[in-house]
Amino acid sequence: MIDHEMDGVWTTPRFRKLLAEGQPGQALALVRKEMGLSQADFGALLHWDRTHAGRVERGEVGTIFDIRELVRAADALGIPRSALLPLLLATPDPGTIDYRGGEGVDEVDRRQFGLAATITAVAGVSMPPTGATEPIRVGTGHVTYIRVLTQRLWEHDNHHGGGGAFDYASRQYASVRPLLDSKSYGHRTGAELLSATGWLSNTVAWLARDSNHPGIARRHLTESVLLAEQCGDNALLAAALGDLANLAASSPASFAEPVRLARRSTELVSNIPSARMNALKAAEEATAYAAVGDEREFDRAMARVWREADRGLDSPDDPAWLEHVNEAELRAHEARGLRMLGHHARAAELCRDSVAHESCFPRDEASYRTYYAAALAGLGDTTSAITEAHTALTLLEGPVNSPRLLTELRPVRTAANHTRSDDAEHFRHRFDTLTRIA
Structure with a gap:
């Protein structure tokens, strides 16, 4: 692409x-x-x-x-x-x-x-350059450069997903990281460089996760945590811990790990005024509770999510990586938790509402349609699941490159194996072809 x-x-x-x-x-x-x-x-x-x-x-x-x-x-x-x-x-x-x-x-x-x-x-x-005798000195220009790079990567991801950007972003991070060891900057520049590099690492982590590389994502998030601690960037620390909680919820290494990480992330943003940030952290905490089967705490966390949403989710001060957080995104988080808890009908209803949301990025539309198709498959409505999955595949074949979302459609592919219809056969062919390409 x-x-x-x-x-x-x-x-x-x-x-x-x-x-x-x-x-x-x-x-x-x-x-x-x-x-x-x-x-x-x-x-x-x-x-x-x-x-x-x-x-x-x-x-x-x-x-x-x-x-x-x-x-x-x-x-x-x-x-x-x-x-x-x-x-x-x-x-x-x-x-x-x-x-x-x-x-x-x-x-x-x-x-x-x-x-x-x-x-x-x-x-x-x-x-x-000709005549240069001094080593390059790291300054504000390098910090600005890293921030602009990170901003552009998020903008690209919002429209096109992380599948096409991960390799590039990973190489750029490998080139940027040695700047921290150059010892050619003062305290203030050093703190800004640590923060900018940490946010770039956090961005690479998401692109890795969207490209189905969870191990690489975890390593980059761990790096972000270390950099955030060194420069005192609580927003970065909260973002990295929240993403680690999401990873842990997908395949928990221990029963309590997703909850510990998500709760710490929520605590860190409690003094940050952004409603988007606080709503997202509460949603991540809700998902963590769902992953460990605690329905009561899941419901309580989701209540906090919607209280934050009532404050208003539009702020010009929010960074690019938060721009996708709207009501549709929060419903998608809630649907994910409900699926973990076995409430597939309610999850499908919420996913349908997210799909109907008019203001979302192409990558998010692909996400919502994928989740909706998977929820329908979980309900046993294979015909509707295949119909919705066709729409998701059109986005994944075109503007959006996300191996992660393709994997999310696997339950629909499994259900299509037991369905004898031209539509099911067409879906199997499209899914398998895109899987080979990916």
């Missing part, structure tokens, strides 16, 4: 025109601004000071006309090297440029996720 929506500004006529006119600095400035980086941030990525970065963008120095520096700058901003051809050919429409093929895995990743920067430049392992 190629993500056309998040292609960078380098695909625009304006960018190509600037290159063709011999103004690469201004072309790079377009990309820098799209990424939300200041000139100082951009300069830090390339070991330039802010003044020099500004002069490069204005064309006052010839640094960027050194092919090594041009390529280094393009890599740092995640621009495919083929996008530089208008500068070399002096035409904004070379005709033979194919922005979607012929480059290699890393370049394809860059196009897929919009912000695919080669962070080896950040980590200081790429070729330094």
